[in-house]
Amino acid sequence: MGEFAQVGESEVEPLARLTEVSKRFPGVNAVTEVSLDIFGGEVHVFAGENGAGKSTLMKILAQVDRPTSGRVEVAGAPVTHRGPAEARRLGVAMVHQEFALAPDLTVAENLFIGQEPGGFGWIRRGRERALARELLRRVGLGVRETRAVRSLSTAEQQRVEIAKALAVDARLLILDEPTASLTERESRELFTVLGELTAQGMAVCYISHRLDEIFAIGDRVTVLRDGSVVTTVPVGGMDESALVRSMVGREVDDLYPRTFREPGPVRLEARGLERPGALRHAGLTVRAGEIVGLAGLVGAGRTELARSVFGAEPATAGSIRLDGRPVRIRRPRDAIAAGIGYLTESRKSDGLALQLGVDVNITLGRLPMRGGLIDLRGQRRVAEHYRESLGIRVPRVDRAVSLLSGGNQQKVVLARILRTGAEVLLFDEPGRGMDVAAKSEMFQQLDQLAAEGRAIVLISSYLPELMNMCDRILVLRAGRVVGELEREEYSEQRIVALATGAGGEHEQRD
Amino acid sequence: MSSGTEAETGGRQRLWSPVRVSGAVSRLAAAGALIVIFVVLSFVAPSFLTADNLFNLGSQTSVKAVMAVGVTLVIITGGIDLSVGSVAALSGVVGVLLMAEHGLNPLLGVLGGLAVGATAGLVNGLLVSRVGLPPFIATLGMLSVARGVVLITTGAVAVFGAPDSFRVLGQGVLGPVPVPVLLIVFVALAGHVILTRTRLGRYAYVLGSNPEAARLSGVAVSRHITAVYVLSGMFAGLGGMIAASRINSGQPNFGEGLELDVIAAVVIGGASLFGGRGTILGSLIGAFLVAVIRNGAVQLGIGTFYQNVLIGLIIWLAVWWDRYQRRKFNNEETG
Structure with a gap:
């Protein structure tokens, strides 16, 4: 894909331009004065630790979130941040990790939600299906447009999401860790599709943790740390250890x-x-x-x-x-x-009771009992013990698990399993x-x-x-x-x- | 993020609930509303803040409050029990018949009524946990079946003839305190201990929060789901017996639509119909709020029809407020 990345800074007009964009949440500077350009035809990777501000920045670009200060332009026009519908009009589409698909509707129906072909409240179903087939072809997805989305694999559903972006003529496609739940082969297929799309002039913003794929598909990479841009460089200009160092801010030996x-x-x-x-x-x-x-x-x-x-x-x-x-x-x-202990593939959907406390989740497999009742002091002691030994970063053990990062949620599951012996x-x-x-x-x-x-x-x-x-x-x-x-x-x-x-x-x- | 060694949590940490009840209750609109209405009524209607009226209020609330405890358990698991009104009627009628026609003493008669309720709850529980019916459907069926059985048994005629001592349950006093008020306290304490200090209660929260996590953690899911419906049926039975004692008869039509008031009380009290959240204290506050509004409206001469409108408004307001506060709270936590 490198050959499409003719990013000669001056002569090409950027597709999107961020100027000193900041986003503050109460008590946190999620993104601080980020300025960068995104060009048509490039795969622009955003790398950084969890919490570095990648997703926040992309949500600003996709106009899901509004920046606290700074300016966003798409195709030379300032963005007003009136929400996803406005983003769609400007040709910006984002594929989140949690897909926004209606599982019981067909592929074709999903592709045109909100802009069904037809008029006066009627839907021209034949036309919808024909358009859907064309879009599926473009994203290289060989499933019938009449299938229910529920029956598709994760990789196939993701492809439907990308087709949805094409359905609104998106010129800037944002993908949030798209390969997180794909196999190697599915990932390679996705890269092929992305290559074809960038060849047609589309810009792809790509959030990733995986070093190998940054080098496999990225044209340029922007490394974020603590909400600020550390560097934006052509991928060819960086090796793996330099990339890790700039992400983490220190050596990971x-x-x-x-x-x-x-x-x-x-x-x-x-x-x-x-x-x-x-x-x-x-x-x-x-x-x-x-x-x-x-x-x-x-x-x-x-x-x-x-x-x-x-x-x-x-x-x-x-x-x-x-x-x-x-x-x-x-x-x-x-x-x-x-x-035997099992850490599920999907912590959120089957591993944890998210709205309940860290302590409740840890002791779920074996409750500390005393005189026939739950020993609440014992429960706290147990939770404190694992917080210490596994390094679960949470200010209080009765804090809801939903507030923890993925890595810390994982440790809570591990603690629960270890506690069962x-x-x-x-x-x-x-x-x-x-x-x-x-x-x-x-x-x-x-x-x-x-x-x-x-x-x-x-x-x-x-x-x-x-x-x-x-x-x-x-x-x-x-x-x-x-x-x-x-x-x-x-x-x-x-x-x-x-x-x-x-x-x-x-x-x-x- | 702190290193975890500092004693920031200190000794102040609340140990009495897995879900930080006190924080939840302090955010309850219902609690505030209850206080405001209490204060206003005591000024506007001089007869409101008298011991007689308050104990009367407690007795009136007792049936709903006792039933709300059971329904709270069910709702925390993410289920619903629509059958409590019918089951209460069935228990009341059968309990009175046991005493009147089979000569059981009042204690055994009441226990018989509870057993009837528990049995209906067991059927609900098995339909949900083993047969796999949605709770709404399982208990909707029971609502109809239990009512039908009552009408068949009685021929739609009220049953009388329980011994005088049976009146103690709904009309007796211990010193100045009516027995039904004591029953509220007793049942609420039992419910609170079940929810916060037993496996059943803990698993109820977890099942409501994420049933798959519960299963993979080794929780015996079916058994605990069933147990929750059994308790709900049993508390409905107790409610039915209290009601029967208060009116000194088993009424086949008792409790029609009562399930809606009970569910309203639980929801006003902060429980989530999606499961995983709810407290006994909250549900009690909800039950009392509904009762105080009805009682106060009577004192002020406001008709029943308007009371219904008022209670509907309060359901909307309470749940909206709860969601609003929660969102604000969550933002602070994550922010």
């Missing part, structure tokens, strides 16, 4: 702090797990002190394997042994009693939505938990995470374990080949 040790005895052994449509004779063994990675495309059965071991969706056949003893797991309660831990995409520093801290904790003799399963769609953290990697495809790689056998190509079934697979030794 080790992103993946893993110490490999000789593993102990087998703690978890699952064999022949079956679940129609999800798992076919899948299994794994994990030893004490070991971190075993699960790789594969979305829907390959990684999450399903973890959830069936945990009893969230129990397997219909197969056996599970813990520390050599057979256990029967029919529901999460059985798994917890047996010493779990010795086998299943982590499903634990790094999602976390910034570099939070991730590094979390991996440190993972290493520590393994060092204490626990058996850990790590699911991730980001291969460098798996390759740096895991003793072994199992690759799943279509509900089966299709390969097992030792550390010296790791390579991205090999894992991808196994995951996609592109030849060269070797069956798991059973």
Whole structure:
């Protein structure tokens, strides 16, 4: 995409220009005097830690938020910040991490919400469908326009969101961590689509945490820290460590702090797990002190394997042994009693009771009881203990979990699981939505938990995470374990080949 | 962000609720409204602030207040119980029949009424947790079924004949304090302890906040959902028995539309129909606010029709105020 980034500062008119834009929330300067230009045809990446102001800045650009001071111009005209409808008129569209789609409506209906073809309150459905097919073609999405959005995968729904932006003739497309819930392959497909769109002159603003993709698709990168611009440079003019340094403001010496040790005895052994449509004779063994990675495309059965071991969706056949003893797991309660803990893929939707306190969430799995009643002092003590030992950053433990950052929410879930005495831990995409520093801290904790003799399963769609953290990697495809790689056998190509079934697979030794 | 070592929370931290009740109550419009109306009424209507009238008010409120405690539990789980009015009638009628026709002593008669309520609640709970019906539908069905059973059993005729001692429940006094007022205190305390200090209460909040998180944390979801409806049915049964005692008979038509007043009290008291939020104290304030308005209106000679309009306005106002305060509060917290 680099060839479209002819960003010769003077001769080209910028598509959007921010001049000394600031946004203050009570007590916080979310964005401070940011000035920058965005040009048609470029992918402009915004990088920075959580809370650096990336999302706030993009919301100002998309006119979801109004700046406290400063000026925003789109195509040379000052923006009045009258809201999303005005932004749409100016050709600015934003795809949020939480999609704004109506799941029960069809793809075509979703694409034209608010500007249905037709008139006088009538909708020309045939025309709507024809227009929808054209838009889907442009975003490379091969699904029928009559399908309900609910039935689409995350990646497909995201593509619908992008098509929605095209439907309003957007010239500036803002994407907030678009690959956070995509597999490697889906991400690459997305990059292809973005490449085509920028080739047509569109500008893409792209918020990302992931260093690899900044280099893969970015033309220019703006690094934000504490609400201010640290630097805006062509991506080619920066290497990975310089980028991390400018994001964090200091050296992060080790992103993946893993110490490999000789593993102990087998703690978890699952064999022949079956679940129609999800798992076919899948299994794994994990030893004490070991971190075993699960790789594969979305829907390959990684999450399903973890959830069936945990009893969230129990397997219909197969056996599970813990520390050599057979256990029967029919529901999460059985798994917890047996010493298995599961950190869900989606903390917000199934991991936490967001409106309740940190202390309530931590003690949920095992309430401190005294004389038949909940011991509220004990509850606070327990919460304080984990706040200390896991470094949960919250001023008071009775503060609602919804007010915490992603990394700290993750620690609350971890605390809850550790409190139940779990010795086998299943982590499903634990790094999602976390910034570099939070991730590094979390991996440190993972290493520590393994060092204490626990058996850990790590699911991730980001291969460098798996390759740096895991003793072994199992690759799943279509509900089966299709390969097992030792550390010296790791390579991205090999894992991808196994995951996609592109030849060269070797069956798991059973 | 603080390092966590400083003793900023000190000893002042409130230990008596998982959701910081005091903060919630201080934001309640209902509490303020109750005080204002109390003060105004005591000036405008001299008969209002007399011990007689206040105890009378307490007795009048008792049925709704007791039922509101059970409904609060259900609403906190994100459910609803529409059947409490019918169930109260069923309990009242069956309780009186047990005493009048089967010669049970009043204590056993009352317990019988509670058992009837609990059974109806059990059916509600199983329909919700095991059969998977939405709470609205399960309890809407029970509203109709329970009422039908009452009418069939009685032939739509009131039942009489409970022993005189049964009147104690709704009409008795202990010293100067009416028994129904004592029952409010007792039931409210029980409800508060259940909500703040037992597994059932804790899980009610969690289930209302995020049922999937509860399940994955090992909470026995069905059992606790069922238990909440059983309690709601039982408290409805108690409400029905108090009412039967106050009018000295089992009335087959008792409690029609009562569920709406009870739900109104709970909602005015700050509980969220989406679950996860609510307190007994709030619901009590809600119940009393509704009762005070009706009582005060009578003192001032305002008709029932206007009272209804007034109560509807207060529902709107209370919930709007609660949302407004919450938004402001959240902004301060995150800001």
